[in-house]
Amino acid sequence: MIKRGYIILSVLIISILAVQPVSAGFFGDIFNKITGRVTDDIVEPVPPEPDSVPASEPEPVPPEETPTETEPVPPEPIICPTITPPVCPDETTTCPEETGEDGCPAWNCDTCETTEPIPPEDECLPIQTTMTCGAEACEGKDLGDCLCPMKKDEKGCSYWDCDSCKTPVPDNCRRIMLENGAEVTECKKECPGIPGGAIEKCKESGGNVIERKDHYGCPFIECEYDVGEQCPSAEEMEAKKQACLNQNLKPIIVRKAECDTVKCQRVEPEKRCAEDVNARKEIKEKCMESGGEIAKRFDDNGCPITVCIDSGQECSKNVPEEAYKNCEIEEGDLMIKRDAEGCIVFIDCAKRGKKEVGYENIEEMPSAGTLLAVALKLESLKIDFDKLAAKVTEIAKYYEGTGNGLEAARFRKVAELFSSAINKLDEIKIKFRENAKDMTEEDLRELKYDIKYVSEVIMQDALYIILGGEIELGGGTGVTEEGYTNCGSDGQCWREAVRLCEPVIHSPRPSDPIPLDSAITARIHGLDEDGFCMIDAEVNGYSMFCKVKDYATLNTDGPEILEFCEGNMVEWLLSGVKDAEPPKVKPGKCANRCGDGICQEKVCMGNGCPCQETFENCQKDCDGMPSKFKFCTEEDEKEFKNCQDEGGAPQSDPSKYGNCEIYTHCAIEPETLADCDKYVDMAIKNDCFIKIAEKTGDSSICLKVTVPDRRDKCYVKTAETTRDSKLCENIVDEDIKKHCYDSVAGESPSSPERERIGPVKAEEIAGEIVFTEDFEQGLENWYSYSASDAMPATGWDTMTEENGNTVLRGTDHNWIDLKEREWTNYIFKARFKIISGRMHFNYRLHKEGDFRRYYVGVNRDGEIYLTRSTPPTHINLINNKVPLQLDDGWHEFKMVGYNNILNIYIDDKLLIEYQDVGTPALPGGIAFETLGGGEFLIDDIEIQISGKKDVIGGGN
């Protein structure tokens, strides 16, 4: 038994040791000796051979013959060559003589006595052990492309010889050392000015002149053409292209208002260096196989090329002047990274991503073989991208760990760019797959545009940011105190800011349905903790708040952005109604940004907009700001003042959403019933009666209360004071009555409704039908309310169809919840009919405590989508809306949930199969929510407990 134990133990130890070389310790040494494996930690560095080779080499001694053991050979006399002894470095003495291994004299020049002066103590200034050019000690010196050599002065003191670092950078350039160790060469140039007549030519051709600045700050113009009522015809496009050429500008095709139009762009500087990517990859692979080292060299044109060098071979430290010139012509900054030895390990002419890429007309469709090859390349790119994203995230994590927030944010931003690029590549792959057989020119044009965008815009920006480049938005007219760049009406500045989620304010020109004289304000607030870009917009009292995930590839000119947004502005824009009435300001769920250093004085009112900040509620952001008090509505303000006039103490709370103050009640302290007579305002008078009734327990006072639900409240108060549940009988409203009984007696009497509904949450048995509804008995199981203020509303009500069937009908933005029922795993079925707009089917809706739900949006435009909502976060679980074609008739909705797996069917067709790997919302009930302009009919609801076998996906 003991032997077996030893065997198992031994095998386990060997197994563990086999995985990782042992780094230290007695057993480790033994094991490494046995296996012949070593680690970097335990390898003793081999010291370099001492430089003991004398000035003149001794003649080689011929090898002796190996004597055999059986025939002993007498030792032969040693004949040593005649050698002149080498001289010591001081050139005055010879090197000391020693006896070599062969018995002949040898000279060891290492033991020459030094003649260097030994400086007296404290005379030398302390210096660092290594010094790179650009470091503090060399500040102000002419920095070079090499390590500063260490020299000794006449006293023998060491110093860094920065003067010997000669720089070949052109006169108009200067080298800057970045904090991340990279060198950047920035150059300046004389601006040539805008060619005479260029502006006039653009205007004459019907274009809009846009003035921009290049990399060096030199102005140039672009010419853009608006799209009229109809998209430009082929002839018009051709005329505009010709107009561009006449202006010495390059015509590109861009999209505007869902039409192709022409834009005249400046001719981009040509790319001077382009190393073949496949050749570079091949060199890298072969070099790794052969154990060499990758290094950068320069060809005759000053273009960097990748080479493989042997370990220890001299590396490239100097950058030829042509390389700087090339980068200057390309309008970039030459960025160089070196290793500790000063060898160039990375060099690139870093440029910001292109501001805009154009669509290209397809002259010839590629063959099926080419398309297949492209699809394969894309597949392998996806893998490279994933690896790249993982590496960047690791770097970001490292900097987060060291507390370097700026660097961490830089790499997080790049990771987000990659995330967008990866999703875009996925989209491209899907398009290739779906359209491979019958790809049209239009399909190909879109694909080429997408690929070009990722390559020339996103990747270029990612590289620029990684190398330490600072983001400056073109077109910005200044920066606000809060740090927002003002893009004005410059759409390109806005698009660039969205791509990088940089904080900006933008005032775009209104387009349909927004009236032309409206002032739109859109702001980008930056990234939230989950990597969503936060954007809000306001116009004419309408507002929306957007949380955009793949912002880098988002088309902000089209309606695509709206799917990430919430707020009444979304509904307005989707409705397309031109003369929409300015809405009453209603608060939305706001985001608490206290502590971000910006005092959010003026805020939009949509869901997710920043909460209004004042000195009172956020002193750290609003220190020194005047105290302000903003009411949510005019009524709130009026009632507040009215209470003050009545001598009461008006009470208000920040709205439950936090944006503004809602008047709650007028605090009064009446002593007797007579005190109530002094109040003129009936609401305050009623409150007074309730106070006295509560105080005295006299329920007869409640008869004086003029408003029915307030009177009911009065009875509740008196019943609570007297602990007499009989007083609850006076209450008209059934819900309040129930509350009264609960409050006084601890439980309400059994009611037919309560018995029918059963327990709120019972044991779930798969297959059991736990609820059905056909609305023939009205809405007693349901609670209908307005989405804007959560007050009871009739937006949902029953109606009778021509055939006598009663159905539920919902309009505008209203909710209807099933009362008091929650389940975890269930099948939710309902028949529905779309009259107009869109609706959310709410599944596992839970409102007490932490609000959560899934909602499935269905609309007439042929889309269905799934979202998990835990305000203020709404996560679109399905990136792209799933196409849905529905006619005007009745359809069946079915949602099956089992733990985190969700299946959604329409008319028995599985449309969404999803596994929620986040925090799934469960348990909860059901509800329907029509959205602005929406009108839906609902009937025949059924809830059946589901089992694992009922869902598809998640390993089933």
Added chain:
Amino acid sequence: MIRKIITISIIILLLFTIAGCAAKEDIKSEEEAQEAVVDVSGDISDISDTLEDIEKDLT
């Protein structure tokens, strides 16, 4: 019995080997971070060039 032990040992050995291979190396020093930045920069250039190639293929 010995066969069982050997089998179990081989399985354990394999598991350790796989776990060792799959383990992700974290960045632990500024030097490593700088090396990673150089790696990533090179990779980005490669991917951009490949994308450009693809775009040209479609022309």
